[in-house]
Amino acid sequence: MAQAITLARPYARAAFEVAHAAGTLDAWSQALAFAAAVAKDPRVAGLGNDPRVLPAQLVALHLPTGVAADAPFGQFLVEMAEQRRLALLPEVAELFEAFKRESESQLLVKVTSAMALDATQAEQLKASLKRRFKREIELDTRVDASLLAGVVIDTGAEVIDGSARGRLAQLASALAH
Amino acid sequence: MSSTTLNPSEISELIKSRIEQFKLGAEARNEGTIISVSDGIVRIHGLADVMQGEMIELPGNSFALALNLERDSVGAVVLGEYQHLREGDTAKTTGRILEVPVGPELLGRVVDALGNPIDGKGPLNAKLNAPIEKVAPGVIWRKSVDQPLQTGYKSVDAMIPVGRGQRELIIGDRQTGKTALAIDAIIAQKDSGIKCIYVAIGQKRSSIANVVRKLDENGALANTIIVVASASESAALQYVAPYSGCAMGEYFRDRGQDALIVYDDLSKQAVAYRQISLLLKRPPGREAYPGDVFYLHSRLLERASRVSEEYVEKFTNGEVKGKTGSLTALPIIETQGGDVSAFVPTNVISITDGQIFLETDLFNAGIRPAVNAGISVSRVGGAAQTKIVKKLSGGVKLALAQFRELAAFAQFASDLDPVTRAQLDRGQRVTELMKQKQYSPLSIAELALSVYAAEQGYLDDLPVNQVLAFEKGLHAFMHQNHADLMKTIVATGNWDKDIEATFKASLDEYKKTGSW
Numbered sequence: 001m002a003q004a005i006t007l008a009r010p011y012a013r014a015a016f017e018v019a020h021a022a023g024t025l026d027a028w029s030q031a032l033a034f035a036a037a038v039a040k041d042p043r044v045a046g047l048g049n050d051p052r053v054l055p056a057q058l059v060a061l062h063l064p065t066g067v068a069a070d071a072p073f074g075q076f077l078v079e080m081a082e083q084r085r086l087a088l089l090p091e092v093a094e095l096f097e098a099f100k101r102e103s104e105s106q107l108l109v110k111v112t113s114a115m116a117l118d119a120t121q122a123e124q125l126k127a128s129l130k131r132r133f134k135r136e137i138e139l140d141t142r143v144d145a146s147l148l149a150g151v152v153i154d155t156g157a158e159v160i161d162g163s164a165r166g167r168l169a170q171l172a173s174a175l176a177h
Numbered sequence: 178m179s180s181t182t183l184n185p186s187e188i189s190e191l192i193k194s195r196i197e198q199f200k201l202g203a204e205a206r207n208e209g210t211i212i213s214v215s216d217g218i219v220r221i222h223g224l225a226d227v228m229q230g231e232m233i234e235l236p237g238n239s240f241a242l243a244l245n246l247e248r249d250s251v252g253a254v255v256l257g258e259y260q261h262l263r264e265g266d267t268a269k270t271t272g273r274i275l276e277v278p279v280g281p282e283l284l285g286r287v288v289d290a291l292g293n294p295i296d297g298k299g300p301l302n303a304k305l306n307a308p309i310e311k312v313a314p315g316v317i318w319r320k321s322v323d324q325p326l327q328t329g330y331k332s333v334d335a336m337i338p339v340g341r342g343q344r345e346l347i348i349g350d351r352q353t354g355k356t357a358l359a360i361d362a363i364i365a366q367k368d369s370g371i372k373c374i375y376v377a378i379g380q381k382r383s384s385i386a387n388v389v390r391k392l393d394e395n396g397a398l399a400n401t402i403i404v405v406a407s408a409s410e411s412a413a414l415q416y417v418a419p420y421s422g423c424a425m426g427e428y429f430r431d432r433g434q435d436a437l438i439v440y441d442d443l444s445k446q447a448v449a450y451r452q453i454s455l456l457l458k459r460p461p462g463r464e465a466y467p468g469d470v471f472y473l474h475s476r477l478l479e480r481a482s483r484v485s486e487e488y489v490e491k492f493t494n495g496e497v498k499g500k501t502g503s504l505t506a507l508p509i510i511e512t513q514g515g516d517v518s519a520f521v522p523t524n525v526i527s528i529t530d531g532q533i534f535l536e537t538d539l540f541n542a543g544i545r546p547a548v549n550a551g552i553s554v555s556r557v558g559g560a561a562q563t564k565i566v567k568k569l570s571g572g573v574k575l576a577l578a579q580f581r582e583l584a585a586f587a588q589f590a591s592d593l594d595p596v597t598r599a600q601l602d603r604g605q606r607v608t609e610l611m612k613q614k615q616y617s618p619l620s621i622a623e624l625a626l627s628v629y630a631a632e633q634g635y636l637d638d639l640p641v642n643q644v645l646a647f648e649k650g651l652h653a654f655m656h657q658n659h660a661d662l663m664k665t666i667v668a669t670g671n672w673d674k675d676i677e678a679t680f681k682a683s684l685d686e687y688k689k690t691g692s693w
Contacts, residue, residue: 159208
């Protein structure tokens with residue numbers, strides 16, 4: 001079973017390389033975000049496989065205002081529409097952002113804490129994460145009371161579980177074995 | 178989940194010691210999400226740093242083995258129950274390869290494929306763990322096979338000798354006595370100091386219970402480890418069980434001891450592996466087995482070996498000096514309708530150092546063990562045979578070979594010339610002599626005596642149906658009158674003029690008594 005992300009990767013990489021070469025990463029990022037939001041809309045989702053809808057019409061639907069249909073982004077959408085892959089736009093946008101952060105040596109870190117972090121705590125966390133991962137850190141904080149105490153730091157691939165809930169789970173598994 | 182009864186692991190002292198040993202840390206771990214669970218296979222998204230063969234921690238104290246590493250997902254096989262897993266659960270890497278407990282503490286115990294005791298005799302207290310997948314010792318560290326391993330079977334020890342460190346395949350259809358032969362080989366080791374491991378793969382729990390009971394009754398359980406992955410357990414455990422057993426056997430080999438491992442049977446392991454591979458969507462090949470089914474068995478059997486003194490010394494950091502170690506393997510393969518040219522049988526035949534063929538026809542004709550001496554071979558055992566057995570067993574092989582050629586003429590007995598008749602008579606008696614009851618292994622002294630009697634023609638004038646009674650009486654007679662000699666032969670395995678003279682005199686004397 002091929003996953004959506006596997007199918008989306010070649011498009012995202014191509015888009016990223018074009019944007020990177022042209023130095024228009026931010027513009028592409030915004031345009032992709034718009035198109036992804038359109039593709040996510042339940043009213044649009046059904047149209048992708050509808051034979052009555054022409055690829056050109058789909059492109060027009062996903063194209064943000066102010067971007068010409070013959071601009072590189074327009075061509076990109078035409079390419080995707082011809083392959084009937086416009087439904088992958090959310091994944092493409094996500095991967096594009098990941099490539100973009102990678103090139104700017106940034107790292108998006110999701111921090112879930114039991115109680116909201118105040119500004120100094122967030123700064124401290126940012127500084128120590130920067131030391132550890134040697135990247136610019138972009139924090140995405142959430143609050144989850146079920147952690148009881150502490151934080152869970154999720155960098156995508158690596159997860160540092162410093163929460164009371166995680167420790168209790170570790171203890172439970174140690175006791176069971 | 179919670180029940181109102183306490184289980185054996187819930188003792189305050191035990192819980193206390195576990196809490197004390199518990200190391201708490203917020204370690205960074207690779208995490209992923211389960212995207213599908215089907216038939217014991219989980220697909221996990223994420224886990225970018227996972228290694229092939231690594232253990233993956235799943236919720237609810239279960240573990241999976243990473244087998245397929247793909248671009249955006251990892252295919253892993255759950256070890257044990259998988260009903261509690263849900264899509265969206267988190268999976269974590271552990272950074273460890275699957276390990277099982279090893280050591281002398283396991284002797285006398287029955288464990289599952291992951292090394293957990295299942296015999297209700299309490300915790301194992303094993304001090305060491307070993308990874309189940311290890312690379313076999315290299316060429317430099319090996320020593321050739323030159324010590325015998327007595328299976329206690331006349332037909333095997335005389336004609337198809339097995340040496341320590343050899344891989345001898347036991348192959349035959351269902352119900353031909355394959356397991357019986359292997360179990361007897363284990364029972365024969367009760368006083369030899371050879372540690373045994375019996376790996377039961379895909380068998381009925383009732384037959385496993387039977388094996389355990391028989392080993393116990395015959396006093397061989399105390400130096401045996403039984404590894405069980407029964408038919409009701411998941412395919413993953415059946416696939417893993419032989420490697421677990423092998424890791425337990427390697428413990429003894431690497432410390433300068435001798436061990437014997439029986440894989441009962443590898444065809445079921447191959448079937449379990451085929452199931453896993455197909456569910457992981459690996460392309461099927463011949464008989465729907467995956468492409469690496471040969472490697473599945475070759476890497477396992479390659480670990481059965483004899484290692485040199487230097488290897489043992491190096492491995493134990495000089496603690497054990499001047500001792501060689503060995504792990505002898507008796508893999509079992511079940512054929513369908515005697516077809517040895519099927520995929521898995523041909524593979525394993527080519528990997529092993531010989532095979533013992535068991536045949537339905539012989540079994541039904543009452544020749545038990547149903548060993549077909551014509552096509553059974555041992556490629557390295559000859560070098561390991563005890564001097565006395567080697568010297569004496571030649572005649573038996575020859576008599577049987579001649580008998581097979583002439584067997585077709587047996588019904589015209591009266592019209593044959595005397596030489597042919599004599600060969601037929603000898604052949605019939607030797608065939609009869611090779612029969613042996615289950616759970617009654619013979620020592621080499623007894624074996625030598627029986628074979629000597631046959632070779633010197635002491636059986637030729639006996640009715641065929643009295644051969645076994647004669648043999649039994651002969652052994653009793655010798656144990657009564659020449660107990661010392663029998664003990665010396667067992668200890669040294671020597672053959673000289675004096676022994677021959679005693680054998681001859683005793684046989685003459687015994688034959689005169691006519692008491693059988």
